[in-house]
Amino acid sequence: MESKLQVYNTLSGNKEVFKPIAEGRIGMYVCGPTVYSDVHLGNCRTFISFDMIYRYLLYSGYKVRYVRNITDAGHLEESLSGKGKLDQLEPMEIVQKYTVGFHDIMGLFNAHPPTIEPTATGHIIEQIEITKNILSKGLAYESNGSVYFDVEKYNEQENYGELSGRKIEDLISGTRDLDGQDEKKSPLDFALWKKASPQHIMRWPSPWGDGFPGWHLECTAMSTKYLGENFDIHGGGMDLKFPHHECEVAQGTAANGKKPVNYWLHTNMLTLNGQKMSKSTGNTILPYELFTGDNNFMDKAYHPMVVRFFMMQAHYRSVLDFSSQALSAAEKGYNRLMTAVADLESLNTAENSSEDVQALVNSFYNAMDDDFNTSILIANLFEAATYINKVKSGQGTITKEDLETLKTKMHGFVFDVLGVNAIQEGANDKLDVAMEIILEVRKNAREQKDWNTSDLIRDKLNEAGISVKDGAEGTSWSIN
Ligand code: AMP
């Protein structure tokens, strides 16, 4: 299989021709969500970016094993008061709630599920085995019921920092004394296994006593188990490069004597008001807040397909800032592209084509082969849309064969690769018309300062599960 695909590999800092270990097959691991709270739109951007990458690999004819984990082994603590079982915090109930929520959201964004979705708690035995293995190599040590990776010892033979480009001397001088570090030989050492305090509710027996695995270890355990000691692609958000992925490289190398990953792919951040969207700072927007319009950021609701298109308009390695204006522009672009795709069904054909359709189609492939450049792909799809409009208005021509080619490839790149579908409105057509009438009546009431009527309409609709939102660009509605 001849691949022209080039990917930017964090490991080398360059775009490289992509060559899988086994011909025609790819193993890809992506760090999944921590399921202790709702995923925010920033998390979604990373997962949607990898969904697009997965889709293009499939579209290129590869067979892909795509593993994305669920981080469900966390640090929940509870006081030891003698409460009944059902009053106690049950971590798996929290895990289930947010895992289901995550799947629902990814479904709305039209993301494919991974081919394997393993959980950290389901792989405790594997994590204990790797810890034992690294201990036996002399690259970890036990201290007070915990086991730490010996970074400086590892660095005598290997290069800790090879992925993130950090220098161990800088890291050492940059670390301050933090709590609990007295157990460690060096502040750089990270836990493979942590002793559980009495309050810690997620705990497992181990050769070192009751405890729980260090966060970095789960990804090494699950990627090795399902993809092997050396596999093709590992992905995650840019913010995971250090320490999480650096530690994964060290753990894999220490345990198996080989580098775990050939291509490290990192997606850039979604920002809100110029700041990284982040759970810890509260600078977040949740997907549902956007789909319902129930938020303080936007003046109307947006369909998940429009949000996905908005994300696809940026290259995955560029920062993307979220704003009302940008989303509203994306909606116009989305509508324009979808109209062009729909128009392909009713174009007249001619003896000649007024444009070079093969060159257009090649430009779609070239964009995606250049490190999955969806931004350029969409610009090229808009060129195709302009051509379609010309044919539609009689200012251009297209042959039957070219029309078939353009249709197949536009469907392929829009629906299969970008993963944006047409918004299915058929069943709701009548509701749309009815809502338009109701909102017109309400607008008239407002113009006459008849607030009783306008509020009554809004409140009754709300009771019926339809929310109405007044914004700068007029009134919008959405189903709750
Ligand atoms: P977490 O659940 O915190 O482990 O995050 C899940 C994924 O979301 C990781 O790959 C993070 O790198 C990614 N992520 C977190 N914040 C953002 C953001 N603002 N933009 C894009 N990706 C993010």
Ligand code: ZN
């Ligand atoms: Zn991970």
